[in-house]
Amino acid sequence: MKFLESLVAKMYITLIHSTKGFLVYAELRKNFKVIKRYEAQSITELEMLAKVVKKLERESSISYIALLETQAEQGFLPTCQAIEGVDLSSVEKVCVDQKWGFYISKDVLHDRQKSLKKVGLDFIFSPFTMMHQFHGESLQNDDGLAVLITPTLVLCSVYKEGVVIFAKETLMQEELLLVDPQVIVQKYVEVLQKSVQSFYDTKIDDAMFIEKVFIADGVGFESSFENQLEEELFVEVTKQSIDLSHELCILSEMELT
Amino acid sequence: MRQSFIEPRKKKVIGSELKWLLVSMGVLFVLMVLASVLLNSVIANKEARINTILLKEKRLKEVQTEHLEEIERFKVLKKLREDISTNNRLKKENVKNFFDLVPDEVVLKSAKLRGTTLRLTGMTLSKRIYNKTFQRSLNSLFTHSTTHFKKIEGGYAFRNISVMGEK
Numbered sequence: 001m002k003f004l005e006s007l008v009a010k011m012y013i014t015l016i017h018s019t020k021g022f023l024v025y026a027e028l029r030k031n032f033k034v035i036k037r038y039e040a041q042s043i044t045e046l047e048m049l050a051k052v053v054k055k056l057e058r059e060s061s062i063s064y065i066a067l068l069e070t071q072a073e074q075g076f077l078p079t080c081q082a083i084e085g086v087d088l089s090s091v092e093k094v095c096v097d098q099k100w101g102f103y104i105s106k107d108v109l110h111d112r113q114k115s116l117k118k119v120g121l122d123f124i125f126s127p128f129t130m131m132h133q134f135h136g137e138s139l140q141n142d143d144g145l146a147v148l149i150t151p152t153l154v155l156c157s158v159y160k161e162g163v164v165i166f167a168k169e170t171l172m173q174e175e176l177l178l179v180d181p182q183v184i185v186q187k188y189v190e191v192l193q194k195s196v197q198s199f200y201d202t203k204i205d206d207a208m209f210i211e212k213v214f215i216a217d218g219v220g221f222e223s224s225f226e227n228q229l230e231e232e233l234f235v236e237v238t239k240q241s242i243d244l245s246h247e248l249c250i251l252s253e254m255e256l257t
Numbered sequence: 258m259r260q261s262f263i264e265p266r267k268k269k270v271i272g273s274e275l276k277w278l279l280v281s282m283g284v285l286f287v288l289m290v291l292a293s294v295l296l297n298s299v300i301a302n303k304e305a306r307i308n309t310i311l312l313k314e315k316r317l318k319e320v321q322t323e324h325l326e327e328i329e330r331f332k333v334l335k336k337l338r339e340d341i342s343t344n345n346r347l348k349k350e351n352v353k354n355f356f357d358l359v360p361d362e363v364v365l366k367s368a369k370l371r372g373t374t375l376r377l378t379g380m381t382l383s384k385r386i387y388n389k390t391f392q393r394s395l396n397s398l399f400t401h402s403t404t405h406f407k408k409i410e411g412g413y414a415f416r417n418i419s420v421m422g423e424k
Binding site: 092 | 258
């Protein structure tokens with residue numbers, strides 16, 4: 001069956017929470033190569049979402065549907081080992097490099113699968129995975145703050161010696177609906193400032209001072225955002241645009257290997 | 258390393274439509290094979306029957322030829338029998354006629370006809386009467402006729418050879 005599957009081009013359909021519903025995107029892929037891209041669509045109603053997904057599913061005999069979960073809160077685990085006094089039976093845990101991890105409530109997962117039952121889900125990825133996929137390599141030998149910005153969430157993680165030692169996620173429901181772009185930028189800068197402050201407040205590593213910020217921008221900010229951030233936080237900012245939907249397709253394909 | 262919170266659902270490489278198509282093709286293939294086997298069997302039976310009929314026809318022709326040959330042989334035999342019968346009748350008549358030619362003065366002791374040669378022995382009272390009567394008859398009937406006489410008491414013994422050759 002695996003052999004047969006390897007011969008077939010698979011359809012990867014991705015769902016990303018947007019401010020008013022979901023952003024649906026799909027790629028037909030085979031052996032880590034994109035055969036065809038399908039234009040992203042913003043859909044607000046679940047009925048319509050199910051209809052669009054079913055239509056995309058008909059493009060291939062095998063299709064996988066992945067969701068980037070950016071609306072439910074997820075926790076950060078500084079270790080992959082069992083933590084004394086902490087019961088993790090009610091959460092679903094994912095480990096990264098056997099060094100650190102993250103988790104989500106099983107109830108939340110159940111609710112999400114239930115609400116998207118008509119659509120059907122094969123993967124639910126955490127922004128932590130997305131962030132590590134994007135920044136992981138560059139932060140193996142470079143300490144700093146890694147940031148992932150999606151339309152509904154900002155995830156900040158502090159990397160030290162290739163391992164996340166602190167993480168904070170902030171849900172952004174209405175900020176992108178603001179009319180004035182400058183105000184939007186200011187809101188996001190404030191979120192990052194608060195995250196950095198939280199890191200310092202936790203005193204996880206007193207000796208560490210954040211000098212570099214690596215931003216994966218999934219929203220599409222202009223360079224004024226970088227400039228403002230550098231001025232406010234006194235840090236060196238490296239901002240790269242991230243195609244969240246495309247990255248989600250890659251994650252889905254990697255998950256099958 | 259697993260990164261998704263959930264496991265993917267099980268996938269079927271072959272969709273239901275394709276599955277039905279393959280099953281239909283399979284059934285069609287089986288039906289075609291069965292039909293082919295059935296047709297081959299029917300054809301084989303027909304061929305066997307045709308071969309049997311051809312064999313019978315050949316045998317009948319052989320019997321017919323044998324019968325025709327037998328009929329031909331019977332025809333030849335019949336003709337031969339008729340020829341022999343005719344010859345015998347003619348010979349009988351000739352012999353009868355021949356003996357009618359023998360005059361009273363000539364007494365035949367033996368007469369042997371072998372092929373076209375007649376050998377006669379006998380006796381006569383007078384050579385003159387023999388030559389004037391019986392020898393003349395022989396000369397008219399045969400191509401060559403020669404008589405040798407020997408004087409005996411009371412007459413002459415004679416020995417005649419007459420040959421009926423082609424003229």
